Every structure is written in C-alpha cells, then in structure tokens.
Amino acid sequence: MFDLNIEGAELFALPFGDIVPYFSVYSATLAAFVLIFILIAAFDRPERQLNIIFGGDAFYEKEIKEGDTRFSRFMAIACGFATLGAVLTGDIFNFTLFAVLVGITNIAIVASAGNHHVLNAAFQYGIVAMIATVPLFGAAAIILATTGTLSIWTLAGMGAVPLLAKAMLILGVMGEGIAPLYIGKAEIIRAQGAPFVLMIHFSSLLLFLRVTEIVLVI
Amino acid sequence: MIIRKLSGILSNFTNLSRVYAVMVIIVVIAGIASIPSLDYQGDRLYPKTIDRDSPLDPYDRGGIPFESTVVLAEYPENSPYLGYITAYLTPLSLALAAATPHMGTTIVAHPGGIIDEILYATRGLDTVVETTILFVGFAVAAHLFRRREDE
Numbered sequence: 001m002f003d004l005n006i007e008g009a010e011l012f013a014l015p016f017g018d019i020v021p022y023f024s025v026y027s028a029t030l031a032a033f034v035l036i037f038i039l040i041a042a043f044d045r046p047e048r049q050l051n052i053i054f055g056g057d058a059f060y061e062k063e064i065k066e067g068d069t070r071f072s073r074f075m076a077i078a079c080g081f082a083t084l085g086a087v088l089t090g091d092i093f094n095f096t097l098f099a100v101l102v103g104i105t106n107i108a109i110v111a112s113a114g115n116h117h118v119l120n121a122a123f124q125y126g127i128v129a130m131i132a133t134v135p136l137f138g139a140a141a142i143i144l145a146t147t148g149t150l151s152i153w154t155l156a157g158m159g160a161v162p163l164l165a166k167a168m169l170i171l172g173v174m175g176e177g178i179a180p181l182y183i184g185k186a187e188i189i190r191a192q193g194a195p196f197v198l199m200i201h202f203s204s205l206l207l208f209l210r211v212t213e214i215v216l217v218i
Numbered sequence: 219m220i221i222r223k224l225s226g227i228l229s230n231f232t233n234l235s236r237v238y239a240v241m242v243i244i245v246v247i248a249g250i251a252s253i254p255s256l257d258y259q260g261d262r263l264y265p266k267t268i269d270r271d272s273p274l275d276p277y278d279r280g281g282i283p284f285e286s287t288v289v290l291a292e293y294p295e296n297s298p299y300l301g302y303i304t305a306y307l308t309p310l311s312l313a314l315a316a317a318t319p320h321m322g323t324t325i326v327a328h329p330g331g332i333i334d335e336i337l338y339a340t341r342g343l344d345t346v347v348e349t350t351i352l353f354v355g356f357a358v359a360a361h362l363f364r365r366r367e368d369e
Contacts (some may be wrong), residue, residue: 091343
C-alpha cells in the first residue's frame with residue numbers, strides 16, 4: 001500500500017484484529033490537524049455576541065454562560081475524535097461508521113441552539129445525513145461482496161473495487177459532509193456556540209480528504 | 219443562464235435534500251444497471267452457516283465453551299485467541315441451552331448474542347462505534363428533552 005503515491009511512507013500500524021489502523025505520512029498529517037482542533041474545541045471560550053442597534057449608539061451583549069455551551073463543547077470534542085477515527089482506520093466499514101458518527105455529532109453540536117432558523121437547517125441536514133447512510137453502507141456492502149474483504153491494506157492497489165462502490169462511497173461522504181453548506185446558508189457561524197461550529201467544517205473537510213485517499217488507494 | 223438557475227435552486231437550503239436525493243437516485247439506477255457486471259466473492263471472509271437444529275439457532279457458530287472454533291480472519295496473526303470468544307457461553311446460557319431449544323432467540327444467548335459481529339471477535343471496534351452512534355443519538359434526545367424542562 002505504501003508504494004502508492006498518495007500515502008507516503010508508513011509510520012506506524014496498530015494490529016487490532018482485522019481492523020488495522022495506520023499512520024502514513026498523509027494520514028498522520030491529517031491526524032495532527034485533528035488533534036490541534038480537538039484541543040481548540042476543548043479549551044476555546046464561547047464567542048460573545050454583540051447586537052448593534054441601528055440608528056443609534058446602543059448595543060447590547062448577549063450573555064452566554066458556560067453551561068449553555070457545555071453540550072456543544074462535548075459534542076465538538078466527540079466529533080473531533082470521530083474524525084480522528086475516520087482518518088486513522090484501515091477498514092472500509094469502520095470508516096463508514098465513523099463518517100456516520102461525524103454526521104450525528106454535527107447535528108448534536110447545533111442541537112442546543114434555540115434559534116428556529118438554525119434548528120430548521122439542522123433538521124434538513126439530518127434528513128440528508130440519514131439518506132446518506134444508504135449509499136455509505138451500500139458501498140461497504142458492495143466492496144465486501146465483490147472482493148471478499150474490507151481491509152484497505154488488502155484492497156490497496158488491487159483495483160478490484162467496482163466503480164459503483166467508489167461512487168456510492170463518495171456520495172455517502174458527500175451527504176455526511178454537506179453540513180458546512182447548511183451552516184453557510186443558515187448563518188450558524190453567528191449563532192450561539194459559534195467556536196464549536198468550526199468543528200463541523202473541519203470534520204467535513206477531513207472526511208473528504210480521507211475518502212479521496214481511500215478511493216485512490218483501493 | 220443555467221448557472222443562475224442552479225444557484226437559485228441551491229440557495230434555498232430546503233432544496234438541498236432534494237438535490238442530494240436526485241443524485242442518490244441517479245447513482246443507484248446506474249448501479250442497478252451495472253449489477254450484472256459485478257462478480258460475487260462470497261467464499262472469502264466471514265462465512266456464516268445456520269444450523270436450524272441447534273438450541274442457539276441463529277447465533278450458533280460451533281465449538282464448545284472454553285474450546286476454540288473455526289473462525290476466519292483477514293489477519294489471523296493479529297488475533298491469537300481467535301475462536302475462543304466465539305465458542306464461549308456463560309454458565310447460565312449454557313444451562314439454558316441444555317434446557318430449551320430456543321436459547322438463540324433470547325437476549326442472554328451469548329456474550330454478543332444480540333450483536334453478531336462480536337462473535338467473530340476480529341471486528342470488535344465496529345460494535346463499539348455502532349453503539350457509540352446510538353448513544354450520541356440518545357444523548358442529543360436527552361439533552362433536548364431536559365432543555366425544555368429548564369425553560
């Protein structure tokens with residue numbers, strides 16, 4: 001596997017049953033970024049919002065208590081660890097599971113927002129994430145049925161995976177990673193718990209980078 | 219012109235789920251068309267045989283407790299105790315299996331009675347992540363429920 005261009009040299013592999021997580025230069029770089037962002041989510045302070053009243057000098061500051069963001073913070077850290085799992089795992093089915101875990105923690109990060117608009121966007125994203133499980137797990141099932149294995153190590157460079165499975169894998173990750181689009185549209189960036197919304201963008205970006213690697217390798 | 223129309227559709231986020239669903243449908247229809255060209259490799263890994271006469275019916279993977287049974291693995295060298303977990307039964311479920319022919323349909327049937335993969339022991343992390351997804355769902359529901367209470 002490590003003679004392929006995208007991976008780079010092998011740094012470390014953990015023999016854990018049939019699931020062998022590994023660090024190549026590529027995935028180790030991704031993992032380092034994930035760890036940095038987990039730390040940011042863990043120690044960041046919630047952003048304060050200022051509402052400016054137009055036509056006057058007045059403004060008022062929204063009070064955000066630590067307790068309000070506790071759940072978002074926890075879920076942002078959980079999302080970070082799910083991303084870490086997706087980046088490191090050496091198994092297709094495990095990757096799809098971690099992608100789904102990223103999707104549901106993405107919803108959880110914005111779930112505590114009280115804004116109707118935000119919750120509506122989260123609901124719409126939830127529908128897409130739910131549909132996305134079909135192509136995602138369908139891809140894993142097709143790969144297992146047509147090649148008899150799910151291990152990226154074994155599949156690497158074989159070219160045995162059908163195009164359909166690759167397309168469905170990408171489509172599934174697209175569905176789970178579509179959250180930033182909703183965030184942009186619903187302006188969740190400015191909603192309560194803003195620093196933790198960063199993790200949604202980040203996990204989505206890393207899922208795409210990782211699925212690109214997987215599709216190029218298998 | 220077309221780009222303006224497309225961005226008009228995409229600018230409303232309630233349309234995004236429809237756009238995504240259409241993409242899924244296109245890929246699935248193309249996929250159904252390509253099914254005859256796929257070949258099935260069912261003999262390689264994780265074989266499953268069902269012995270209808272066993273008291274552990276859907277979950278019987280052979281072997282007697284504290285002995286090993288035949289389990290295939292991608293990397294057998296990573297699982298030196300392969301087969302022992304699969305064959306294991308708790309003393310209670312062993313007694314029940316001797317007493318009733320429907321042991322396999324009860325929830326106490328096996329250490330991993332309700333979760334099939336753990337029987338193979340080699341894919342244990344799958345089971346952990348699956349239950350994590352479930353628990354995150356519970357956590358969100360519980361959080362939303364309790365938040366209503368506060369207000």
